[in-house]
Amino acid sequence: MRNRRITTYTSERDSLATSMGKVWEYKSLIWVFAKRDLQVKYAQTYLGFSWSVFKPLLALSIYVFFGYFLNWSSGDMPYALYVLTGLLGWNLFSYIISNGVSAVHESTDLIKKIYFPKSILPFSKTVVGLFESAISLIVLIPLLLYYQVLISWKIIFIPLVLIFNIACGLAISFLAASISITKRDLLQVLPYLVSMAIWLTPVFLSASIFPAEFRFIFDYNPIANVIDLWRWMIFDEVEFKSMWILSFILTLGFMVFSFYLYTVRENKFADSI
Amino acid sequence: MTEDIAISVSNLSKNYSLRSSNILENKKVTNDFTALNNVSFDIRKGESVAIIGANGSGKSTLLKILAGVTKPTSGIIKLNGSIASILDVGAGFHPELSGRENIFVNAQLLGFSKKEIEPKVDEIIEFSGIGNFINEPVKNYSNGMFLRLAFSIVVHLEFDIYLFDEVLGVGDAEFRYLTSRKLNQLKNDKLKTIIYVSHEVSSIVNVCDKFLELNSGSMISYGKAEIIKNYIKKSSKRVLKDFPNGKATITECDFFMQEGFRINAVRVFAKEDSIKENREFNIQLEADRVVAKELDFSFGIEDLTGKILFGCSTLFLPESKNLSTNKLLINFTIPAFTLTSGNYILNLTAIIDMTVIKLQFQKILCFTIESNVLESNPLLISRPNYPFFNK
Numbered sequence: 001m002r003n004r005r006i007t008t009y010t011s012e013r014d015s016l017a018t019s020m021g022k023v024w025e026y027k028s029l030i031w032v033f034a035k036r037d038l039q040v041k042y043a044q045t046y047l048g049f050s051w052s053v054f055k056p057l058l059a060l061s062i063y064v065f066f067g068y069f070l071n072w073s074s075g076d077m078p079y080a081l082y083v084l085t086g087l088l089g090w091n092l093f094s095y096i097i098s099n100g101v102s103a104v105h106e107s108t109d110l111i112k113k114i115y116f117p118k119s120i121l122p123f124s125k126t127v128v129g130l131f132e133s134a135i136s137l138i139v140l141i142p143l144l145l146y147y148q149v150l151i152s153w154k155i156i157f158i159p160l161v162l163i164f165n166i167a168c169g170l171a172i173s174f175l176a177a178s179i180s181i182t183k184r185d186l187l188q189v190l191p192y193l194v195s196m197a198i199w200l201t202p203v204f205l206s207a208s209i210f211p212a213e214f215r216f217i218f219d220y221n222p223i224a225n226v227i228d229l230w231r232w233m234i235f236d237e238v239e240f241k242s243m244w245i246l247s248f249i250l251t252l253g254f255m256v257f258s259f260y261l262y263t264v265r266e267n268k269f270a271d272s273i
Numbered sequence: 274m275t276e277d278i279a280i281s282v283s284n285l286s287k288n289y290s291l292r293s294s295n296i297l298e299n300k301k302v303t304n305d306f307t308a309l310n311n312v313s314f315d316i317r318k319g320e321s322v323a324i325i326g327a328n329g330s331g332k333s334t335l336l337k338i339l340a341g342v343t344k345p346t347s348g349i350i351k352l353n354g355s356i357a358s359i360l361d362v363g364a365g366f367h368p369e370l371s372g373r374e375n376i377f378v379n380a381q382l383l384g385f386s387k388k389e390i391e392p393k394v395d396e397i398i399e400f401s402g403i404g405n406f407i408n409e410p411v412k413n414y415s416n417g418m419f420l421r422l423a424f425s426i427v428v429h430l431e432f433d434i435y436l437f438d439e440v441l442g443v444g445d446a447e448f449r450y451l452t453s454r455k456l457n458q459l460k461n462d463k464l465k466t467i468i469y470v471s472h473e474v475s476s477i478v479n480v481c482d483k484f485l486e487l488n489s490g491s492m493i494s495y496g497k498a499e500i501i502k503n504y505i506k507k508s509s510k511r512v513l514k515d516f517p518n519g520k521a522t523i524t525e526c527d528f529f530m531q532e533g534f535r536i537n538a539v540r541v542f543a544k545e546d547s548i549k550e551n552r553e554f555n556i557q558l559e560a561d562r563v564v565a566k567e568l569d570f571s572f573g574i575e576d577l578t579g580k581i582l583f584g585c586s587t588l589f590l591p592e593s594k595n596l597s598t599n600k601l602l603i604n605f606t607i608p609a610f611t612l613t614s615g616n617y618i619l620n621l622t623a624i625i626d627m628t629v630i631k632l633q634f635q636k637i638l639c640f641t642i643e644s645n646v647l648e649s650n651p652l653l654i655s656r657p658n659y660p661f662f663n664k
Contacts (some may be wrong), residue, residue, distance in 0.1 A: 009341055009350040032381045040369040043410065113364035114382055115341035270343040271289060 016256075019263040022117040029116055033124035038131060052135040056091070060084055060139070063204060072205055077235055078147045081140075085234055086203035088136055089165050089227040094194050095129035096122065096169025101177045101190060108273050118266045119259065122173045126166055133162075140234075154233045161233060164248050165226045167255045175258035178265040181272050201227050219243065222251045278353060279434055279466040280316040280339065285309055285348035287334055287490075308334040310490040311348075318353070318433075319463040321480055324470045326487035332470045335487065336438050339468070354433025354466075357383060361438060363423030368412035372403055372422055375411055379426050393429050400425040400451065421448055428455045434466045435459065456480065533564040533625050541619060541640040549643045551609050556585070556619065558603045564625075565596055570603055571622040573634060576615065581634075583611075588624070614644035 014022070023030075042048045060083060066072075067079045100122030104111070107121060144151060180186040198204075200217055207218040218224045225247045232238040287309040309331045316322050324332045337343045338350060365382040366375050376397055380390040398407050401422040403414075411419060427435070459465050460480070469481065486494045536558065543554040556572050571586035585605045618639050623632040 005354065007341070007352040007356065009338065009345060009352075011345050011347050028381065028386065032378055036367055036370065036374075036378050039374060040367055043369045109361075109364055110382070112337075112342060113340075113361045116382070267344045270337070 013267065014263060016260050016263070019117065019119060019259070019266075023119055023123065026117055026120050030120045030124045030127060033121070034127035034131075037124070037128045041128075049135075052132055053139060056084075056087065056132075056136045056139055060087065063087075067204065072209075076237055077231070078149070081143055081147055081149060081234075082206075082231070083204060084136070084140055084143060085230045086201070086227050088133060088140070089161075089223070089230045090198060090201060090203045091136065092129050092133045092162075092165050093169045093223050093226065094198075095132065096126050096166065097173050097176065097194055098191060099125040099128070100170065100173030101180055101187070104177050104181065104269065105187065105273065111269050111273065117263075118269050119174075119263055122170055122177065125173075126170065129169070130162070130166075144234075149235070151234055152236050157229075157233055160248075161226065161229045164222075164229065164251060167248075167251045168223045168226055171251060171255040171258050173258075174255070174262040178258070178262040181265060181269060197223075200224065203227060220247075222247045276353075277318050278315050278351075279318045279320070280353070280468075281349075281351045282315070282339075283313045283349050285312045285335075285338065285350060286346050287331075287338060287343070288346045307490050309338075309345075309487075312487075312490075312492045313348075314485060314492065314495055316466060316468070316483075318466055320482050321460050321467040321469070322483045322485055323481040324468065324485045324487065329489070330487040331490040332487055333438060336436055336468070336470050340436055352434060355384070355431075356434045357427060357430065357432035357436060363419055366411050366419070366423065369410050371410055372401075372407040372414070373398070375422070376426055379423070380430060383427075383430060383432075385430055390430075397422075397425045397429045400429065400455075402448070417445065417448070424452060428452070428459065433464065434468070436468050436470075438470045453480075533562075533566060533631065534568055534623065535561040535563055536623075537561065539619070539621065539637050541638065547643055548640060550612070550614050553609045554607050554642075556605045556607065558601070558621075560601045560603075562596075562599045562601060567596070567626050568601065569624045569627065571624070572605065573620040573622070574607075574612070575618040575620055575636070577618065579618075581620070582617075586622075588627070612642050614642050616641050 042051065045051060047054065060080065063083045064080045067083060072079065103121040103125050104118065110116075111118060176186060176190060180190075200221055201224040202218055207215050207224075210218070218228075219241075225241075225244045228238065228241075229244060232240060286307070289306045289308055291304045291306050312331075312335065324335060326332050334343070338345050339352070340356065363379075365379045367378065370378065373394070376394055377387060377390060381387065398404075401407075401418075401424075403418055403422055406414065406418060407422075411422075414422070456467070459467060483496060484494070485492060538557075538559045540557045541548065541554065542557070543549070543552050545552060548554045558570055558572075560568070560570070562568055569587045571584055571588065573581045573584040575581050585607075587603055616639060619637050620634045621632055621637045622630065622634055624630050
């Protein structure tokens, strides 16, 4: 980095603390990458940033159409709102996974030519994901007005829920990215795994329609918990489960663990990709 | 590490493990490949050093390690100061972003904040000569425009150590001139250290103070005179015993035999003790005629890039046609101020009977012209800075 006076390179690996320190040191680069991604994404499109509004709306209308058609239960909550709140959590999660993993492979040029801690790549994709989520929240407001649902005071917990949500995504993103460096097969299957995993969460269906012996999937699944938490924040009728706190802590631990695995393999990135 | 050392490398080694797996045969072979083998050197602040060597000698690996892109297998590298770790200009460019946006992204990638870059943006755009295209996406740029923009970003940002990997000599003649001037400015700043990597000595020989030569991962030499000597040796077809050091005042080569004649000595000398810009100097050749045939010799003076600057020949002199003498002494006087200070190579062509070429552009020896004593002469200082690299 530019401001450091004496830089030393040896064969030794960075410790977990050093790796975390480097992410902090290069935090401005996280914004640079994120901003670049956003600029690129809407460059040469007529509607520009409004695509971020249209896309969730389009997806939502398809899900809602099928939901009503098949008469999927969503308790007392209007189905459109039920799906949208579920999608808020799910989209952020799947965005971080799929883009965090591919970011490493997209940036081959950069990784081979310029030094920066590779661990900031999934973080910068997270920032982009957060931006998209914020726009989806804007879509939520007219729907809330339409159904005359009063948003719960619990919305103040949104930072914690977001951290939980991001931790789920990053934990898998770091793990998958570090594996995908040498095992490219993962890149092929990952999109399918992610799109299948949505059925292990209550995005479209509430856990109650499943037989009791399968409900544990929804109870012990951190991302399912995150989606429940989103609904808990917005609707008064969802009850809080103390298990969610434990799940939150375990997910954070898992994220640190996969971050560590990633930084261990990070040194090999420039040589292997 | 003392204050005046910019880069210190000790016992640096780098191994790559090459895994060639064949799914069909279900075999896995792991080979270790040593890209760098126990390399140690120090580079002082303000030095320009070229890392040279054939393809696969480890030059780029060394630069990658210095840039921090890849880790060494063993050894310690210490860098004192900020590093422009650019192994390739334009590496951080995104094709969809405009030139202006890319300036910011690229500079931030190199560790500059937005505020630091803003005052320099106009200068960068001006230098790149891209004009109105600056607001167009970079993907619409020509190759030359892309490189020019990328290069101007790098040279306009302040670093202590610059690493360039075969990036010189891009663009057209005008831009090459601009870059060389800019690099000279960097070089004249006594605190800036520049490292070039090239497989072609000729393009950088005039820019660098020192040369670090690698051969299959090991450092074979580090210095200046050594490399120039080796370079001439390699490019000359005939292996002469040893080229005299370029610093010598009178330079001569050993005699050698050719069919029909025998060269006893070739000298480059000045009447005074050293060859200087402002003095005339002589090129002299002593030879014996072995067969009674017409014998002509031509000299060419090359710069270190191998470009022939001028020549002189006996072909058009009547004396050489005189077959009666068997001892030949040929002398050419080169007027003062013909050549500027620097290293030059003398080549020799020998022709028998005006038709049979016995020697052709044979690099014979290397000599140095020292700069004028009148260093403070304002005329010399304002001398234009000609482009110093040729491809």
